[in-house]
Structures are given as C-alpha cells and as structure tokens.
Amino acid sequence: MSYDLPGSKSRAILARGMPLLRNGLWYRDASEKSIAKGFRPPSQMIVGRAEGDFVWDLDDNRFIDFQNGWATNPLGNCHxxxxxxxxxxxxxxxxxxxxxxxxxxxxxxxxxxxxxxxxxxxxxxxxxxxxxxxxxxxxxxxxxxxxxxxxxxxxxxxxxxxxxxxxxxxxxxxxxxxxxxxxxxxxxxxxxxxxxxxxxxxxxxxxxxxxxxxxxxxxxxxxxxxxxxxxxxxxxxxxxxxxxxxxxxxxxxxxxxxxxxxxxxxxxxxxxxxxxxxxxxxxxxxxxxxxxxxxxxxxxxxxxxxxxxxxxxxxxxxxxxxxxxxxxxxxxxxxxxxxxxxDNVLEHAARLAEAAAARMDGWSERYDIVGEVRILGLLMGVSFRAPEGVEERFHVARSVRDGMLRRGVWAICDNDPEVRMYPALNMDEAVMLQGLDRMEEAIAEVERDGVTVGDYPPMPSGNVGF
Ligand SMILES: Cc1ncc(COP(=O)(O)O)c(C=O)c1O
Structure with a gap:
C-alpha cells in the first residue's frame, strides 16, 4: 500500500491556503531547499474527516492516527x-x-x-x-x-x-x-x-x-x-x-x-x-x-x-x-x-505501551539510522541518526515520517530529528501494532534507499505542520 500524497483535493485546498496563511511562502522556500539538496519535501494532507483511531484525508485515504490532534484526543477522534x-x-x-x-x-x-x-x-x-x-x-x-x-x-x-x-x-x-x-x-x-x-x-x-x-x-x-x-x-x-x-x-x-x-x-x-x-x-x-x-x-x-x-x-x-x-x-x-x-482507560494505555515497547524493541540495534526509541506510556518517539550533521538527521526523521504517511500512518516530525507518536489511550491494540509495523517498514526503506528520493513536486501550502 502506498498513497500518492497529497491527493488532488488536498493539493487544491493547500494551494488556496498558501497566500493566506502564516508561513505560506516560508513553506515553499523550505520545500525548494529540500529538493535542491535532493531531499523529499514533507508530504502533506488535509483531514477530511476523523473517527476513532483513524483520519481520512480529503481524497479519502485512511490513516492510523498517531498524530492525535497534537496529543489532544485521549479517547480517539470525535468520541x-x-x-x-x-x-x-x-x-x-x-x-x-x-x-x-x-x-x-x-x-x-x-x-x-x-x-x-x-x-x-x-x-x-x-x-x-x-x-x-x-x-x-x-x-x-x-x-x-x-x-x-x-x-x-x-x-x-x-x-x-x-x-x-x-x-x-x-x-x-x-x-x-x-x-x-x-x-x-x-x-x-x-x-x-x-x-x-x-x-x-x-x-x-x-x-x-x-x-x-x-x-x-x-x-x-x-x-x-x-x-x-x-x-x-x-x-x-x-x-x-x-x-x-x-x-x-x-x-x-x-x-x-x-x-x-x-x-x-x-x-x-x-x-x-x-x-x-x-x-x-x-x-x-x-x-x-x-x-x-x-x-x-x-x-x-x-x-x-x-x-x-x-x-x-x-x-x-x-x-x-x-x-x-x-x-x-x-x-x-x-x-x-x-x-x-x-473503561479503565489508564490500564488499557499501560498495556498498549508494553505492547508498543515490545514491538519497537531492538530497532536501535537493527537499524543504523535509529538513535533512541523513547517510550513512557503512550508518549512515544524515535530519534534518528545520520552521519553528516544535524540538518541531515532531521531529513532522515522526516523521510521516515513521510514513508509512514504514504503507508497510511500519521505521525509528527516537527523540526527535530525525531518522529513523535501519540496514540489515543484507548486505541485498538491491533491497529496500533499495525501502525508500528508500517513505521518499521518506513525505517527499513530509508535505511536501504537513503533520504534522497528524486524529484517530488514542491507542495504549495499554508501553515499546515509537517
Ligand atoms: C508541555 C507543554 N506546555 C504547554 C503547551 C502549550 O499548550 P497549547 O498549545 O494548548 O497552548 C504545550 C503544547 O504543545 C506543551 O507541550
């Protein structure tokens, strides 16, 4: 499974936002700089609807939601x-x-x-x-x-x-x-x-x-x-x-x-x-x-x-x-x-955290690009390494996040060399583990192919986060 992002409806609304919203021009600049260095600019999508463990973009692609409204939906979307x-x-x-x-x-x-x-x-x-x-x-x-x-x-x-x-x-x-x-x-x-x-x-x-x-x-x-x-x-x-x-x-x-x-x-x-x-x-x-x-x-x-x-x-x-x-x-x-x-939500969250830790166990040994796996409950993050300097580390993280998005998993990579994840505290365990498996696929892909992925069109956009 691989989505071609952003889909045409997301692309159209992002383009409308670019001259209107904060950082519209900065975003284009950043994308062009990424491309000039051979990096893939951040993939984007716009949420069309949200329910429980998932969000769908305007083009009806479904994503497992680890972004969680920037960690604000403890019981999933639209409870x-x-x-x-x-x-x-x-x-x-x-x-x-x-x-x-x-x-x-x-x-x-x-x-x-x-x-x-x-x-x-x-x-x-x-x-x-x-x-x-x-x-x-x-x-x-x-x-x-x-x-x-x-x-x-x-x-x-x-x-x-x-x-x-x-x-x-x-x-x-x-x-x-x-x-x-x-x-x-x-x-x-x-x-x-x-x-x-x-x-x-x-x-x-x-x-x-x-x-x-x-x-x-x-x-x-x-x-x-x-x-x-x-x-x-x-x-x-x-x-x-x-x-x-x-x-x-x-x-x-x-x-x-x-x-x-x-x-x-x-x-x-x-x-x-x-x-x-x-x-x-x-x-x-x-x-x-x-x-x-x-x-x-x-x-x-x-x-x-x-x-x-x-x-x-x-x-x-x-x-x-x-x-x-x-x-x-x-x-x-x-x-x-x-x-x-x-619903004993905290107990469920603690169980999910154990399952997540078990699934992510060994990533830092298996993949050279993985720095640390950080988990406390469902505060989950992975930091990334790259041989040459800080900016490159950030691009490694962003490429992994990008690969996740194309595989239908939405996580956060802001400006730092980490991918951050905040599953809902009541997320279905199988869904969460599927999301982590797709993350591991994305990590393996970046480890194998590197962060340069050729030409990827710069996305016009507003201040929508990475
Ligand atoms: C630790 C911490 N304090 C304060 C804030 C600010 O909260 P808000 O974005 O709701 O204003 C944040 C937001 O991410 C946060 O992580």
Whole structure:
C-alpha cells in the first residue's frame, strides 16, 4: 500500500491556503531547499474527516492516527459520548461564565491530582495560557521575581511562554532580551550532553547547576519563585528524564523554598500511562499545569491546579480569560474523566505501551539510522541518526515520517530529528501494532534507499505542520 500524497483535493485546498496563511511562502522556500539538496519535501494532507483511531484525508485515504490532534484526543477522534456531552452543554448554557460544570469539574480534578495535594483549580483556555498563569501565580505567591526553566523545553506560543521556553536558540530569536526574569538551566537531554559524560554524570551536573551554580553565582535563592519543568519532554523530542532529575528538582525546591511547577499539558491525563507523569517519579509538585487531553479532543479546556494556600488566597494572581472554563470545555473534560474511570482507560494505555515497547524493541540495534526509541506510556518517539550533521538527521526523521504517511500512518516530525507518536489511550491494540509495523517498514526503506528520493513536486501550502 502506498498513497500518492497529497491527493488532488488536498493539493487544491493547500494551494488556496498558501497566500493566506502564516508561513505560506516560508513553506515553499523550505520545500525548494529540500529538493535542491535532493531531499523529499514533507508530504502533506488535509483531514477530511476523523473517527476513532483513524483520519481520512480529503481524497479519502485512511490513516492510523498517531498524530492525535497534537496529543489532544485521549479517547480517539470525535468520541460520540464527549460530543454529545458538549452539545448538551451548548444547548443548555451556550457560553456563560457562571455555570455549575466548572465546580463539578474542579471537584473531580481535586480527586485525581497527585497526592490529592492540589485541591484548587484555575481555568484557562489553552496550555499556553495555563503555563503563563502558573508562572504569574508563583511570582505573586512568593513575592519573588525569578523563574527557573530549562533548555529543550516548550511551554507554549504566548509572549510569556516564549520567554520561559528554550526549545532551541532559533525559537528564542528576538525574545532573548525579554526574558529578564527567567534563568534557563540545562535539561539532561540524552542526545545533547558534553562529550565523554555519562547520562548519570550529566544529570548530576544539571542538578549541581540548580543547587549551586544559580544560587551561588547568579541570583540569591530568596529571589527565585519557582522551577518550571516538563516531567517528560514533549515538543523537545519525547525524551524521558530519569527519576534522579525530577526527584532532585523536588529536593532543591524544598531546600530553597522554591515552588515546583510541573507542566503536564502534554504528559498529563494518562499520556504516559499514569494520570500524571510526576507519578512515575513519586514527586508531588506545588503547581501543576494541565491542558490538551482535558479537552477530550472536542472542546478546549485547560488550567492550573495548586496547593490550597497558593491558589486560595492570592489576590494579585489574576487569571482566566473570557473563554476560560466554558460550559462546553468543562462538559468535555467531565465526560472524558468519567470514561477514563468507567473503561479503565489508564490500564488499557499501560498495556498498549508494553505492547508498543515490545514491538519497537531492538530497532536501535537493527537499524543504523535509529538513535533512541523513547517510550513512557503512550508518549512515544524515535530519534534518528545520520552521519553528516544535524540538518541531515532531521531529513532522515522526516523521510521516515513521510514513508509512514504514504503507508497510511500519521505521525509528527516537527523540526527535530525525531518522529513523535501519540496514540489515543484507548486505541485498538491491533491497529496500533499495525501502525508500528508500517513505521518499521518506513525505517527499513530509508535505511536501504537513503533520504534522497528524486524529484517530488514542491507542495504549495499554508501553515499546515509537517
Ligand atoms: C508541555 C507543554 N506546555 C504547554 C503547551 C502549550 O499548550 P497549547 O498549545 O494548548 O497552548 C504545550 C503544547 O504543545 C506543551 O507541550
């Protein structure tokens, strides 16, 4: 099976978007550069419809969905019960701020927060707003001015979240000088550590940086409000930190009386096989940021959970935009959590993760181009290697992702040398394994044929992701 992508209907709508949407011209440039180097530009398609484990493009080609609405459809596409719950809330309330569902949802969330220690919730629309709100909350609560965040991390696309994110230096361009109150520390990302250091030594170095370097040489510890950390890199390449790192952060926060903010926008609500990724590390943060899966894949819902004292009486920490905690969003979240409990969704996700790990076992030994296979629950990624430099590594990953797409499997390859996958937590096991088998075929093809695939017409397009 091999789709010829994009099909004619997808191609036509992509062409219409190109002069209208952000990055239309940049996309054409990037495609032309790829072709000039002999690389295949990214294949694209436009979703025509979505249901359960699958999406179909406008040309009616079917794809196994590992892209998952950028990890926001925990129960698969268009879950009928969630859609019905949202319709019901829309019919009943339209949009109102003061509705009972926000309290019902806050009650439910308090019951599932790590250690039941974060009983209050503040609603936001997106993960970006929620991460910004968490930072503001920490600054106002501690009455301090600095936040520590990490390299390779991503917290959103708002002005504030761009300042704390350090995904890569390009991503920080023109924002560098704005981040005056942000101290960026190294995250022990496995593929980006000093030569000759073991992973364990680098974790120790990163903790030393937090515990000694910053407080002794950069800023007095009593000026630092919080450490903001992703307990599992998401956009930064689905990389999973060691327990020593997360537990070390908790210990350092306790030592200096800093707050620990866990950004669980992507890792949370079952993505890693437990409700919250911090549970793998037996760590309870003081503030937790949630989003994505909370929407049930149907209606945006996000927010910040925190200790009672932090969120209970902190009048300076204003938050919550007009559409924060909409009736539809709260209804989606409530129904999602109800289904998690009723159908033992987290147990299913943990079983799927075991099956996926078994199926991907040995890839890094069997294929020279495979760097690491990274799995924590259904946070799944594969990093790729190439002999000549970073750009080439990215093209290897993109070629694999491209081969997957032609074989009817939709995954993410953004700008990094990884292919990332976020199957729905209730995905059918046979479907998921079929998707992974097709991925392995794509890897074998790139290993055999390389990334150069001759002439492939540049795709006119808008800002549709790779
Ligand atoms: C860890 C993390 N935080 C925050 C965000 C931003 O969330 P949103 O895109 O809903 O604004 C993302 C998005 O990918 C994320 O991965």
């Amino acid at each position: 009928p019960e969630i859609i019905e719950a949202v319709h019901h809330a829309h019919r009943r309330y339209g949009f109102q701020w003061e509705h009972p569902l926000r309290i019902e949802l806050a009650e439910r969330l308090a019951r599932i927060m790590p250690g039941r220690a974060l009983p209050r919730f503040s609603f936001e629309v997106s993960g970006t707003e929620a991460a910004e709100s968490a930072i503001h909350l920490a600054l106002c609560y501690t009455r301090r001015r600095y936040i520590i965040s990490f390299t390779s991390c991503f917290h959103g696309e708002g002005l504030g979240t761009k300042m704390v994110s350090a995904y890569n230096s390009d991503n920080n361009l023109y924002m560098e000088a704005w981040a005056g109150g942000v101290l960026k520390a190294p995250y022990p990302y496995s593929e980006d550590i000093p030569a000759g250091m073991s992973q364990e030594q680098y974790v120790e170095y990163c903790l030393w940086y937090l515990d000694t370097h910053l407080p002794e040489y950069v800023v007095p510890p009593e000026n630092v409000a919080a450490i903001l950390v992703e307990p599992g890199l998401a956009e930064g390449g689905n990389w999973i930190p060691s327990p020593a790192f997360l537990q070390g952060i908790r210990r350092i926060c306790d030592k200096y009386d800093w707050l620990m903010i866990a950004d669980e926008v992507l890792t949370g609500l079952g993505r890693t096989g437990k409700m919250w990724s911090v549970e793998h590390y037996k760590v309870v943060p003081d503030i937790l940021v949630a989003g994505k899966n909370l929407s049930g894949g149907v209606e945006a819902c996000a927010g910040v959970a925190a200790r009672d004292d932090i969120l209970g009486d902190n009048p300076r920490a204003t938050a919550g935009s007009t559409f924060a905690g909409t009736p539809g969003g709260c209804a989606a979240a409530l129904k999602t959590l109800e289904i998690y409990e009723r």
